Structure formats: structure tokens, C-alpha cells
Amino acid sequence: MIFEHNLVEYIDFKYRKATFFDKSSSDSIEGKALVFDEKKEEHFSVGQVSGYFFDISDSKNTLHDILDSISADTNSISPYFDHRYNKVIPKIRKLFDYNEEDIMAMSNNFIYLHMLEVDKEYRGKGIGKLLISAFLNDCRRNACFAFLNAIPLQFNSGFDLQKNKITKKEFKDRNKKESEQQLIKFYTDCGFKLINKKKTDMVADISGLYFE
Numbered sequence: 001m002i003f004e005h006n007l008v009e010y011i012d013f014k015y016r017k018a019t020f021f022d023k024s025s026s027d028s029i030e031g032k033a034l035v036f037d038e039k040k041e042e043h044f045s046v047g048q049v050s051g052y053f054f055d056i057s058d059s060k061n062t063l064h065d066i067l068d069s070i071s072a073d074t075n076s077i078s079p080y081f082d083h084r085y086n087k088v089i090p091k092i093r094k095l096f097d098y099n100e101e102d103i104m105a106m107s108n109n110f111i112y113l114h115m116l117e118v119d120k121e122y123r124g125k126g127i128g129k130l131l132i133s134a135f136l137n138d139c140r141r142n143a144c145f146a147f148l149n150a151i152p153l154q155f156n157s158g159f160d161l162q163k164n165k166i167t168k169k170e171f172k173d174r175n176k177k178e179s180e181q182q183l184i185k186f187y188t189d190c191g192f193k194l195i196n197k198k199k200t201d202m203v204a205d206i207s208g209l210y211f212e
Helices: 063-068 090-095 100-105 127-138 176-189
Strands: 010-016 026-037 042-054 110-118 145-149 201-205
Touching (some): 010 127, 026 127, 127 176
Antiparallel strands (some): 010 026, 026 042, 042 110, 145 201
8 A cells, every 4th residue: 555745755664473382373573664874875764663463364373372472462452352262352342333244254263452652752743643554554464453551651551661772751651541542632633533532442344444
């Protein structure tokens, strides 16, 4: 799919394919938004997205083990599946007005958006939405749903702020609740829906439509 942006020239995706010996049954995906520096005559990254494609249709491992093999974040979505069939539970299908027959006919595979980051000076230019749209459209393969946990970077224990040269001041020193609400609104604008109002897990239907 072709995407348009007045600043980003390329989105560079890299894939790491899982093999039979990888119990996670998942392919890791990383994408970078590249801008061209005319002075240096080279491209540089202004934002990145990462996630996983879970191929569980033929996996011999339980869904819980598959998700847990990645991280606690991915394992947090385990309760949203009926583990007898590895299909989403009624609560998820009702969010998108699917009936049980629809869900049973859908692919078991899904994707998980793990991390989204845009450099401070390039925020507010639509780069985050561009990365998500490209990730969901070009990396979904036969997946029908995409999940994420809307945890702000500055409160994510698995993200090293110092290593990535990010300070809490970049997020205007918002408290956790304020940051979560803003992030949930952002992902809602990108097509995701909040599963439980008391949590930050979100899901998007990517079975057929593309996101703009």
C-alpha cells in the first residue's frame, strides 16, 4: 500500500522470521520512519514502531506460553482469547459487531504493537499515525486483530528513557493517568478500541479495512 507524507520519505521495515524451534511462534517487526537530510545527503530516522506477528494457527504451544515467551506486556492480552480455539472472547467480537460464526471463520493469527516512539522535534506531524497505519496494513498478513497496551513511554518499565535520550519533561511532566488518557485518545484516532475502561489494553479490527 502507498502512503503519503510531506516529510517522511521511506518507512524501513525489518523482519525476523520465527522458526520451528522458536516457541514464541512469532515474527518480530521493526519499522523506522526515514527523512532525507539534504546537507548530509543521507536518510535518518525520526520515529520507530515495533511489534510481533503471531502465527498460532498451527502452533503446538498454548497461547499463554506463546504470549508469555515474549514479555509481560504481550501476556496481558491472554485473557481476551478463548484458549480452547485460540479465538477472541465474546467481549472482543462485540466491540466490532461480529457474531460467533464470523469469529470462528476468521484466522487465529494476530499482531501486537509493542512500541511506538517519535523524536521530540518531529511530534505532532502525523509520523506516529503514519507508522501505525503502515504497520497495520503492510505487516498484518492474514491477521484479523491487532492488540496493544497503551502504556506511556515514560512509565514503561521496559523502556530505557536515558538510553533513548528521553526525559519526562518531553511529556510535559504529565502524571500517569493524564498520559494514559492522551495515549488512549491517540490510539483511538488510529482505529483502536479500549477493551476495558479500567485497563489500557486496546484492540483494532484489521481483517479487511485499511487505516488512514
